[in-house]
Amino acid sequence: MVSVEALATPIESGWVARLGAAVRQEFRAEVLVPAVADPILGSPGCAVPGCVRSSRYAGLCPAHLGRWRKAGRPDRHGWVKTADPEVMGYRPLHSCLVPDCGFGQHRYRLCYRHSHAWDKAGRPAVDRWKPDVAGTPAAVCAIPGCALWAELDAGWCHSHHRRWRLRGCPSAAEFIAYCASYGEDRFDLRPLAPQLRLEIGYALQCRVDANRTRTTPRSIKPLLDHLVASGAESLLERPLAEWLAGLPAAASVNTPRAFLGYAIECLLDLRDGTGWDSEYQRDVWRLRRLGVSGHDGAKLDFTAVHPVWLRELAKRWCRWRMSCGVGLGQLRSDRLALVRLSQFTPGLASSSGPDALDRAALEAYLARLAVEIPHPKTRSAEIGCVTGFLHAVRQHRWASLPAEAQLYPSDQPRRDETPAPRAIPEFVMGQLESPANLDRISDPRIRLLVEVLIRTGLRIGDATRLALDCLVRDPQGAVYLRYRNHKMRRDAVVPIDDELTAMIQTQQERTRQRFPTAAVLLPRSSANPDGRLPIPTATFHLQLGQWLETCGVTDELGQPAYVTAHQFRHTAATRWINHEVPQEVVRRLLDHTSHTMTAVYARLADTTIREQWERAQKINIRGEPVDITVDGPLADGEWMKQNLARAKMALPNGYCGLPLQKSCPHANACLTCPLFITTAEFLPQHRKQLDDTRALISRAQTDGHTRLAEMNRTVETNLLTIIATLETDQRDCRCAAADSETCCGKESSDAP
Ligand code: SF4
Ligand SMILES: [Zn+2]
Ligand SMILES: [Zn+2]
Ligand SMILES: [Zn+2]
Numbered sequence: 001m002v003s004v005e006a007l008a009t010p011i012e013s014g015w016v017a018r019l020g021a022a023v024r025q026e027f028r029a030e031v032l033v034p035a036v037a038d039p040i041l042g043s044p045g046c047a048v049p050g051c052v053r054s055s056r057y058a059g060l061c062p063a064h065l066g067r068w069r070k071a072g073r074p075d076r077h078g079w080v081k082t083a084d085p086e087v088m089g090y091r092p093l094h095s096c097l098v099p100d101c102g103f104g105q106h107r108y109r110l111c112y113r114h115s116h117a118w119d120k121a122g123r124p125a126v127d128r129w130k131p132d133v134a135g136t137p138a139a140v141c142a143i144p145g146c147a148l149w150a151e152l153d154a155g156w157c158h159s160h161h162r163r164w165r166l167r168g169c170p171s172a173a174e175f176i177a178y179c180a181s182y183g184e185d186r187f188d189l190r191p192l193a194p195q196l197r198l199e200i201g202y203a204l205q206c207r208v209d210a211n212r213t214r215t216t217p218r219s220i221k222p223l224l225d226h227l228v229a230s231g232a233e234s235l236l237e238r239p240l241a242e243w244l245a246g247l248p249a250a251a252s253v254n255t256p257r258a259f260l261g262y263a264i265e266c267l268l269d270l271r272d273g274t275g276w277d278s279e280y281q282r283d284v285w286r287l288r289r290l291g292v293s294g295h296d297g298a299k300l301d302f303t304a305v306h307p308v309w310l311r312e313l314a315k316r317w318c319r320w321r322m323s324c325g326v327g328l329g330q331l332r333s334d335r336l337a338l339v340r341l342s343q344f345t346p347g348l349a350s351s352s353g354p355d356a357l358d359r360a361a362l363e364a365y366l367a368r369l370a371v372e373i374p375h376p377k378t379r380s381a382e383i384g385c386v387t388g389f390l391h392a393v394r395q396h397r398w399a400s401l402p403a404e405a406q407l408y409p410s411d412q413p414r415r416d417e418t419p420a421p422r423a424i425p426e427f428v429m430g431q432l433e434s435p436a437n438l439d440r441i442s443d444p445r446i447r448l449l450v451e452v453l454i455r456t457g458l459r460i461g462d463a464t465r466l467a468l469d470c471l472v473r474d475p476q477g478a479v480y481l482r483y484r485n486h487k488m489r490r491d492a493v494v495p496i497d498d499e500l501t502a503m504i505q506t507q508q509e510r511t512r513q514r515f516p517t518a519a520v521l522l523p524r525s526s527a528n529p530d531g532r533l534p535i536p537t538a539t540f541h542l543q544l545g546q547w548l549e550t551c552g553v554t555d556e557l558g559q560p561a562y563v564t565a566h567q568f569r570h571t572a573a574t575r576w577i578n579h580e581v582p583q584e585v586v587r588r589l590l591d592h593t594s595h596t597m598t599a600v601y602a603r604l605a606d607t608t609i610r611e612q613w614e615r616a617q618k619i620n621i622r623g624e625p626v627d628i629t630v631d632g633p634l635a636d637g638e639w640m641k642q643n644l645a646r647a648k649m650a651l652p653n654g655y656c657g658l659p660l661q662k663s664c665p666h667a668n669a670c671l672t673c674p675l676f677i678t679t680a681e682f683l684p685q686h687r688k689q690l691d692d693t694r695a696l697i698s699r700a701q702t703d704g705h706t707r708l709a710e711m712n713r714t715v716e717t718n719l720l721t722i723i724a725t726l727e728t729d730q731r732d733c734r735c736a737a738a739d740s741e742t743c744c745g746k747e748s749s750d751a752p
């Protein structure tokens with residue numbers, strides 16, 4: 001396999017200069033010594049408190065490792081506490097034993113001159129020997145931290161002079177750096193060809209800047225050795241596949257392979273430049289180069305779209321879609337739809353122009369598609385992509401299509417009218433929500449995610465990416481979860497109960513302890529040195545599956561139950577609807593823009609509410625059995641009583657109907673709840689609600705229910721205030737009513 005990208009452009013002469021300019025000074029060094037505990041290039045510090053070295057094995061630096069072994073390998077934790085932290089290069093060197101002499105020791109623990117003088121004097125007893133001391137010399141040793149007198153005119157003390165000679169008399173700066181990092185692991189790039197050395201330096205620099213993956217000298221040493229042996233001048237002289245195929249066993253493990261691929265990617269990015277200018281003409285777009293963040297390695301590959309004229313149109317369409325803000329997921333579907341269009345339309349791939357797209361061709365395409373993709377919903381989405389493509393080509397005159405080159409609504413497959421309910425049956429939910437089973441989730445992040453999904457119905461991708469400071473309070477002190485609705489690209493809030501609040505607070509603590517600078521509530525545990533990245537949804541899916549298996553969760557028939565993360569969302573919605581939370585409120589709780597989606601749940605509820613209610617009586621939403629008789633007249637009475645209890649709370653859009661929010665502390669906070677109020681579009685509801693409330697009050701008064709009447713008076717007053725405010729606002733408001741949720745900023749409790 002040959003990578004087209006790697007061979008596409010010949011390496012031009014200006015390239016090395018450009019590379020040189022891109023590599024920062026510290027990564028241009030021939031020998032690169034990472035700082036101790038550097039999160040990317042280094043290793044954690046030695047476990048001995050006060051030791052300045054990096055750990056190498058078992059949490060100890062080589063010096064302490066040696067001492068610990070010499071001490072007979074005692075219990076390491078205890079030993080570490082008592083060990084002398086000083087290591088070579090940091091322990092002061094001993095001076096000559098003659099009082100006031102500051103030269104280093106040479107022989108007999110005396111300096112060079114005094115050792116000779118002592119020999120000459122016939123080695124007398126030291127306390128009776130009083131030699132001359134040569135006054136104070138001009139300089140002390142130039143190695144920082146060494147206090148010995150300099151000798152032999154290179155500026156070093158006796159010992160450092162010897163070591164300097166052994167190193168081949170390097171420059172003073174180099175020698176000082178060498179001493180300071182003595183014993184530390186290092187990237188030794190000296191044997192590499194000059195350009196290759198720069199390239200590796202650049203790749204290391206990119207790794208540091210990306211701040212994700214640890215790359216220590218040891219981990220890529222086999223790779224560097226191989227590069228030296230290969231005699232290569234540049235990584236770009238061979239495609240990645242060829243490099244990988246030639247790696248020796250020692251270098252053919254994950255880290256060096258990944259580093260090699262990464263280095264080549266970084267270099268290609270630098271060489272070919274980023275942005276549309278360079279990327280558009282390619283047939284494989286690297287989204288990273290187009291500024292699409294968060295999808296490091298993602299590509300859009302158009303090579304399978306044939307022939308070239310269709311590929312050019314496909315690229316043009318995708319670029320236009322991207323500039324309209326269409327997300328990566330959709331773009332991938334778009335691309336795939338066009339690949340299949342080119343494969344499934346007879347003769348298209350070998351055609352010379354858009355004339356080939358006539359009605360006959362499109363019908364043949366539809367027929368083939370129906371065979372290849374039997375599922376109507378999937379096929380319909382695919383046909384939708386192609387329809388949009390043809391439409392855009394015609395609308396923007398990118399090419400002259402035959403007049404009949406379009407698809408119509410009647411070309412779409414028929415779809416089932418009512419989608420099957422996707423909520424998790426309460427029978428299964430009862431098992432999932434049992435405290436014993438919840439306690440079996442060992443990872444607290446997963447446990448919290450499960451609770452969040454059950455209680456708020458958030459999408460899993462929104463829940464994993466919750467910010468660390470995701471809790472907000474309204475003026476009444478009621479708590480909301482603030483999240484980013486990634487699908488709709490907007491911020492949203494959902495009310496939460498005290499229990500969930502407490503769980504989130506505990507997690508905030510946990511996260512802050514492990515990652516003091518983290519911005520996310522649930523950080524991923526690997527390749528994430530600063531806690532910037534959230535736990536991947538894949539981790540959740542995996543652990544959810546394992547948990548279901550460990551708990552042996554079954555359906556009513558005793559079969560193992562299969563549950564997906566997204567089903568929790570349908571479950572939350574269904575529960576709300578079945579507890580008669582008004583559709584409008586559910587829509588806002590789920591942060592749906594249109595009513596269509598929410599209406600699906602409601603329609604379901606129309607026919608099943610009574611059954612659902614009866615089932616809810618047997619097992620309530622927390623899985624606890626409820627002790628009432630279900631059969632007989634009592635059941636009807638109970639049912640009515642429950643409805644009545646809810647009807648008492650007449651509020652703007654019905655009533656505060658969140659029975660799941662058992663511990664919501666502020667019933668009256670509903671009136672300031674951002675989910676409820678103050679956009680003018682709801683005025684009719686508010687007015688009608690006012691009438692209803694008043695009717696309720698007078699009925700309550702006639703029946704002598706003073707308490708009920710009183711409660712609803714407060715409601716009446718609040719409604720009057722709301723209506724009055726909205727009516728005034730409506731006159732000032734100049735925003736389009738369509739975006740009323742953010743209109744005028746008049747929502748009473750916008751997140752602080
Ligand atoms: S007060 Fe009512 S509407 Fe407001 S958050 Fe609590 S339950 Fe929801
Ligand atoms: Zn140490
Ligand atoms: Zn001396
Ligand atoms: Zn010295």
Ligand SMILES: [Zn+2]
Nearest residue numbers: 422566569570
């Ligand atoms: Zn859904």
